[in-house]
Amino acid sequence: MKNLTEAYTLVALTDQNAAQWDEFVLSEPTGSVHQLSSWVEFQTKIPGREVAKGFGVRDKKGDFVATVICVQMDTGFLGKKWWYSARGPVVNMQKNAAAAEFLFRMVKRNLTQHGGMFWRVDPYFSETDWQRILDLETKPAVQNYQPTDTLMLDLTKSDEELLKEMKRKGRYNIKQAQKHEIKYEVYADGKFTKEALQQFWDLNIATTDRDGFSGHQKEYYRHFLRSLPETAVLFLAKKDETPVAAAISTFAGSKAIYYFGASTSDNALRKLMAPYGLQWRMIQYAKEKGCKTYDFLGIAPEGEENHPYAGISEFKWKFGGYRDTFVAGKEIPLNGFWYWVYRVMKKLRK
Template identity: 30%
Template sequence: MQFLKSIYWQEFQQKYGRKVSRFGDQIIIYFPLKKGLSWGLVPAFEEKDQTKIKTIIQDAQENGAIFLKLEPTENFDWEKIKYKIVSSKNVHPQQTLVLDLTKSEDELLNSMKQKTRYNIRLASKKGIEIIKNPDQGVEIFYQQVKETEMRDKAKFHSLKYYQAMYAVLHNQYHRLDVYLAKFENNYLAGAIVYHDFENKISYYLHGASSDQQKNLMAPYLLQWQMIKDCREVKQKKYDFFGVKTASDDELLADEKHSWYGITKFKLGFAPEGKLINYPKARDLILKPFWYKIYTVYQKIR
């Protein structure tokens, strides 16, 4: 998750129009609210120095933040911070699945679930074409996003968000790729992968698919091509960036969770992958009155 506080991610967020403050290797991403207020997100929170934490809180106060959402990567002694802190929902995935890319392609294929291997070969045999970073790729991907939103009743980012992401992270820094799966003249699936070259990890950030010709299994071949390409650029790990399993140490999708389908899909590629569980996020409350109004509004919206 270290990429979420990198200078590259910071510049993308700023390109999108959000204010970002940096304190060493920690950042605060501000989300504007009405009446000049905001709330701040601190992704991959690892700061232990109390003086630096006070500086972060001071910056948040100066920017009208009603709370800071801290997303820790490891357990933290919250009692050391002299503000009211409550458990809250994570913005980024609290649980993820990581595939070891140091294995050979044959080893990766053989370790997959049989149904996943079958679907990859079926898509290839049927003539699915995988295209990387085509012209208007972001806009075509966004068409898949809108279909996925309607089908899954989920909320994705705006087209402007994906365009800012591509402009900075691909065009400027060459750390992000857009993939599309195509059959004849129809685009059937799309995905976005981010490459953390310093830590040798690639992240499957976003995925979407069309309702058309689902029997061709395009997302399976798309995912396999991305995994192979990440190996080609010498990445050592492939992070599926978000799963929900039945328990913290069980590689089995949670049937009761809305992520059941996507988790089952990802586990098909890495049934022996490494499961990582991050601590729950915490809201550090700076303006109790406004925080109460904000939380009530979030529940009824």
């Protein structure tokens, strides 16, 4: 540890270093909107998540080489808390594995002092990446908030190439949306109307009721758009003045993420294929913003035909692309006894 403390310094995320922090996160392949400084503002507006901390590792030159945002979460169990780092830490494991080791050790020590049963992380790591971190006690996460498998599009390809690599039905449905003259409204920079958010919300309710997914409260989406004005964008697809599909996506650095999607349950309007046209509009928007990849955010793992994502995976695969797979979340115990009790209780509840 001595050699690590001589090489690196742990600093907190502050207003003064937020710009440098974000520049680092956006420059790293493992970076995403979940680890930008603005993510702290978003998370702390959600009831039960009022505490969030950012920790960064600087090298001797003063440059960030690893960062992580930790959000305090409620277990719903005897008032006990835990910490969550969505898609964090951000670090280049091939170049800076030592910095990652320093980060994990120091942040674990800090979070232990602040209380909490465990710290859950789910970075964009491979199994090889995890093996580079020595002597770190981890357990498989009790629950995964982020998908292990996702579908990616390479946006460096031309529109012609992207369309050619789609499944025939995907191309056909995009043309159908164009034929039916679906129009698209784009609300960026945190500027959206009360009516637009309500229209998204109404479609979201229809979708969750139809497909059996659990959604969030409307305020959650409002905070998402307001707190992440430089990255989060609301899209509405309409036939004449009738909303038929909607989405909230993020565009951060080289990475676009299709975050929340919704569509009408009206059978006649569903035949207009608006969700396909909307995806193509968002892909175009991502390219305009300079994004290099488009992440569909979650598909069923290979061979799992009964997975909860099976239905939406069929829709997403129609756009072509390739599968990207990451290791499932891991938990780092902070309080051995209470963490053991927590895991036992989780098993009993199942």
